[in-house]
Amino acid sequence: MTVDIAPQLPLAKDFSSFLSLEGAARKKSPLKGLLRFMKDDMISLGGGLPHPSTFPFYSLSAEVKAMGPADATVNGSSLKAVKAQPETVSxxxxxxxxxxxxxxxxxxxxxxxxxxxxxxxxxxxxxxxxxxxxxxxxxxxxxxxxxxxxxxxxxxxxxxxxxxxxxxxxxxxxxxxxxxxxxxxxxxxxxxxxxxxxxxxxxxxxxxxxxxxxxxxxxxxxxxxxxxxxxxxxxxxxxxxxxxxxxxxxxxxxxxxxxxxxxxxxxxxxxxxxxxxxxxxxxxxxxxxxxxxxxxxxxxxxxxxxxxxxxxxxxxxxxxxxxxxxxxxxxxxxxxxxxxxxxxEGYKRYLTENVRMEYLNRSQHLQKSFKAHVSPLLASYNEPSAGMFLWIKIHLEKHPRFGNVSDSALMLELFNKCIANQVLLVPGWQFSCKSKPSDIDPADLLNSWYDDDARYLRATFAYATFEQMEEAMVRFGKTLEDAFAA
Ligand SMILES: Cc1ncc(COP(=O)(O)O)c(C=O)c1O
The missing domain is CATH 3.40.640.10 (Type I PLP-dependent aspartate aminotransferase-like (Major domain))
Structure with missing residues (x-):
C-alpha cells in the first residue's frame, strides 16, 4: 500500500539542535549498510545471515478473530461485522x-x-x-x-x-x-x-x-x-x-x-x-x-x-x-x-467494535459497583472517557484524625486495611513526581507512603471479572467506612 501525503504540506523543521550527545553520535551500523545491495542479481557472500533451511519452523499459524469486509451496512453502519467463527492466519x-x-x-x-x-x-x-x-x-x-x-x-x-x-x-x-x-x-x-x-x-x-x-x-x-x-x-x-x-x-x-x-x-x-x-x-x-x-x-x-x-x-x-x-x-x-x-478497514473496525466496547462496558461496570458500595462522602473519581483506570480520590478531610497525623500516615493505614480486606489498589504515591526519600524501600508497600498529596488509589477495570469488580467495591466500601470510623 502506498501512503498518500498531500504535496502542499511543509517539510519537517530541522531539530538537530535538540539531539542529545547520544542521539547525535548514533551512526548506521556498517553491517546493515550491506543489506541495501541485496537485490537484483547480487550474489551475497557478505552478511552473516543464517541459511533459512536451518530454521526448524515450517509454518506459523494462529486462529484469529475474523474481521473481513462488513457483512452488510444499514444507514452507513456495519451489521454483524465481527464474524463468530475465527479464521486461520498462516x-x-x-x-x-x-x-x-x-x-x-x-x-x-x-x-x-x-x-x-x-x-x-x-x-x-x-x-x-x-x-x-x-x-x-x-x-x-x-x-x-x-x-x-x-x-x-x-x-x-x-x-x-x-x-x-x-x-x-x-x-x-x-x-x-x-x-x-x-x-x-x-x-x-x-x-x-x-x-x-x-x-x-x-x-x-x-x-x-x-x-x-x-x-x-x-x-x-x-x-x-x-x-x-x-x-x-x-x-x-x-x-x-x-x-x-x-x-x-x-x-x-x-x-x-x-x-x-x-x-x-x-x-x-x-x-x-x-x-x-x-x-x-x-x-x-x-x-x-x-x-x-x-x-x-x-x-x-x-x-x-x-x-x-x-x-x-x-x-x-x-x-x-x-x-x-x-x-x-x-x-x-x-x-x-x-x-x-x-x-x-478491518483493523479500524476491530478497534472500534471490540477493544473499545469491551473497556467501555468494563469501565461502566466498575463505576456502577463503586456507586453502589462506596460512600461518596469518603471517596470520588472523575468519570474516564478512555483507558483502563479509575483514579480514586480519598476525602481525607472527613477522617476523624485528619490534621492530627500526616496525610501519608492516614493513606498508609487505609492501604494496609485494603490489603487485610483482600482488595488491591495501586497506592497513589507510585505515580508521584516527588523524589522518594532515600530511607524508603518502594517494594515494602505496607510501610511506604511518602507523598502527602498522594491522596489517591488507582483501580483498573481492565482485568478482573465483572463479579470480582463488584466484590472488590464491596470490600473497598467497607474498608473505607472502617478506616474513617477510627
Ligand atoms: C503510559 C504508558 N506507556 C507505556 C506503557 C507500556 O506500553 P508497551 O507495552 O507498549 O511497552 C503503558 C502500560 O503499561 C503505559 O501506561
Missing part, C-alpha cells in the same frame, strides 16, 4: 502467492526500521487516523512504547536535562530516565490532563525563581493525552491545540505516549476519534508512540513510532545495535493478519 516457510510474508523473510535478520510490510501497514494506519500536517514524517517499528520511549528519550535528553511531565504520571517513564541522569518537572493537571496554562506559565516565567536560575529551560514534554495513566483523563480537542501552541511558542519536543488512544469509549457520540497531537504537528516536533499492547496483546512486543525523518533515522540506528527489530514471529503473524486478512 505464514509459510517460503514465499507463496497470495501470502504477504514467509518465515524465510520474517525470521531472518532485517532492517532496524522493522519488517517492511508491517511498517507500511502501520504507516498507512497513521496516515488514515492521524494525518500529520507535514510531508516527510515516517514510521519505525519499536518493541512497544516502553522501548519507544527509552529510545526517544536517549535521542533528545542528555544527563542533567529535565523533562516536563504530568504531575501524576506513568512511573516506568520516570524510572527509565532517572538512571540516565534525566530529571523531570511536574506540570499541574486538571480534569483534562496537563494544563496548557500551567505549562505556558512555567515556561514563560522560566528562570525567575532561584531554583531554576541554574537550570536550562526544558525542551521536552512527555504526555499521555488519552486515558492517562494513572488519572484516566483525556485531553479535549481544545486542550490538545493549546498544548501544541505552547510547544510551538517555546520550541518543545513533544513525546506523545498514547497506548490508550484506541480505548476511547465515546467515539460515536463525539463523532470520531480525538485528534492526536501528531495530527496537529506542522513542524515535526511530535514523537508519537503507538503500541499493539492494548489493542492486540502486550506479548506481541510490537509498536510504532511516528516522527520526523531525522528522528526516524536515529531510532533506526539505535535499533540496529540493540533490539534490531521486534521478534520475527510477532511481525510475521501481525503482518499476515493485518495485511492479508483484516486490511486497514
Amino acid at each position: 505464514v509459510p516457510h517460503y514465499p507463496q502467492p497470495g501470502k504477504t510474508e514467509s518465515l524465510t523473510a520474517t525470521l531472518q535478520y532485517g532492517m532496524g526500521t522493522g519488517l517492511p510490510s508491517l511498517r507500511e501497514f502501520c504507516k498507512g494506519h497513521v496516515a488514515r487516523m492521524h494525518k500529520p500536517q507535514y510531508r516527510d514524517w515516517d514510521v519505525v517499528l519499536s518493541a512497544g512504547n516502553t522501548d519507544g520511549f527509552a529510545k526517544a528519550c536517549s535521542m533528545v535528553c542528555s544527563r542533567g536535562d529535565k523533562v516536563l511531565v504530568e504531575e501524576w504520571t506513568y512511573p516506568a517513564a520516570l524510572e527509565m530516565m532517572e538512571p540516565l541522569g534525566v530529571g523531570h518537572i511536574p506540570v499541574q493537571m486538571d480534569g483534562e490532563g496537563m494544563s496548557a496554562v500551567a505549562l505556558k506559565d512555567l515556561l514563560d516565567n522560566w528562570g525567575t525563581n532561584p531554583e531554576q536560575a541554574q537550570q536550562a529551560k526544558p525542551r521536552v514534554v512527555y504526555l499521555i493525552p488519552t486515558g492517562q495513566n494513572p488519572t484516566g483523563t483525556t485531553m479535549s480537542i481544545q486542550r490538545r491545540k493549546d498544548i501544541m501552541q505552547v510547544a510551538q511558542e517555546h520550541d518543545l519536543i513533544v513525546i506523545e505516549d498514547d497506548p490508550y488512544y484506541y480505548l476511547q469509549f465515546f467515539v460515536d457520540q463525539q463523532g470520531g476519534w480525538m485528534p492526536s497531537l501528531l495530527s496537529m504537528d506542522t513542524d515535526g516536533r511530535v514523537i508519537r508512540l503507538d503500541t499493539f499492547s492494548k489493542t492486540l496483546a502486550p506479548g506481541c512486543r510490537v509498536g510504532y513510532m511516528s516522527m520526523n525523518p531525522q528522528f526516524c533515522q536515529i531510532v533506526q540506528y539505535h535499533n540496529e545495535v540493540t533490539t534490531q527489530q521486534p521478534s520475527g514471529f510477532s511481525q510475521a503473524i501481525l503482518a499476515e493478519m493485518l495485511i492479508s486478512h483484516w486490511g486497514q
Whole structure:
C-alpha cells in the first residue's frame, strides 16, 4: 500500500539542535549498510545471515478473530461485522502467492526500521487516523512504547536535562530516565490532563525563581493525552491545540505516549476519534508512540513510532545495535493478519467494535459497583472517557484524625486495611513526581507512603471479572467506612 501525503504540506523543521550527545553520535551500523545491495542479481557472500533451511519452523499459524469486509451496512453502519467463527492466519516457510510474508523473510535478520510490510501497514494506519500536517514524517517499528520511549528519550535528553511531565504520571517513564541522569518537572493537571496554562506559565516565567536560575529551560514534554495513566483523563480537542501552541511558542519536543488512544469509549457520540497531537504537528516536533499492547496483546512486543525523518533515522540506528527489530514471529503473524486478512478497514473496525466496547462496558461496570458500595462522602473519581483506570480520590478531610497525623500516615493505614480486606489498589504515591526519600524501600508497600498529596488509589477495570469488580467495591466500601470510623 502506498501512503498518500498531500504535496502542499511543509517539510519537517530541522531539530538537530535538540539531539542529545547520544542521539547525535548514533551512526548506521556498517553491517546493515550491506543489506541495501541485496537485490537484483547480487550474489551475497557478505552478511552473516543464517541459511533459512536451518530454521526448524515450517509454518506459523494462529486462529484469529475474523474481521473481513462488513457483512452488510444499514444507514452507513456495519451489521454483524465481527464474524463468530475465527479464521486461520498462516505464514509459510517460503514465499507463496497470495501470502504477504514467509518465515524465510520474517525470521531472518532485517532492517532496524522493522519488517517492511508491517511498517507500511502501520504507516498507512497513521496516515488514515492521524494525518500529520507535514510531508516527510515516517514510521519505525519499536518493541512497544516502553522501548519507544527509552529510545526517544536517549535521542533528545542528555544527563542533567529535565523533562516536563504530568504531575501524576506513568512511573516506568520516570524510572527509565532517572538512571540516565534525566530529571523531570511536574506540570499541574486538571480534569483534562496537563494544563496548557500551567505549562505556558512555567515556561514563560522560566528562570525567575532561584531554583531554576541554574537550570536550562526544558525542551521536552512527555504526555499521555488519552486515558492517562494513572488519572484516566483525556485531553479535549481544545486542550490538545493549546498544548501544541505552547510547544510551538517555546520550541518543545513533544513525546506523545498514547497506548490508550484506541480505548476511547465515546467515539460515536463525539463523532470520531480525538485528534492526536501528531495530527496537529506542522513542524515535526511530535514523537508519537503507538503500541499493539492494548489493542492486540502486550506479548506481541510490537509498536510504532511516528516522527520526523531525522528522528526516524536515529531510532533506526539505535535499533540496529540493540533490539534490531521486534521478534520475527510477532511481525510475521501481525503482518499476515493485518495485511492479508483484516486490511486497514478491518483493523479500524476491530478497534472500534471490540477493544473499545469491551473497556467501555468494563469501565461502566466498575463505576456502577463503586456507586453502589462506596460512600461518596469518603471517596470520588472523575468519570474516564478512555483507558483502563479509575483514579480514586480519598476525602481525607472527613477522617476523624485528619490534621492530627500526616496525610501519608492516614493513606498508609487505609492501604494496609485494603490489603487485610483482600482488595488491591495501586497506592497513589507510585505515580508521584516527588523524589522518594532515600530511607524508603518502594517494594515494602505496607510501610511506604511518602507523598502527602498522594491522596489517591488507582483501580483498573481492565482485568478482573465483572463479579470480582463488584466484590472488590464491596470490600473497598467497607474498608473505607472502617478506616474513617477510627
Ligand atoms: C503510559 C504508558 N506507556 C507505556 C506503557 C507500556 O506500553 P508497551 O507495552 O507498549 O511497552 C503503558 C502500560 O503499561 C503505559 O501506561
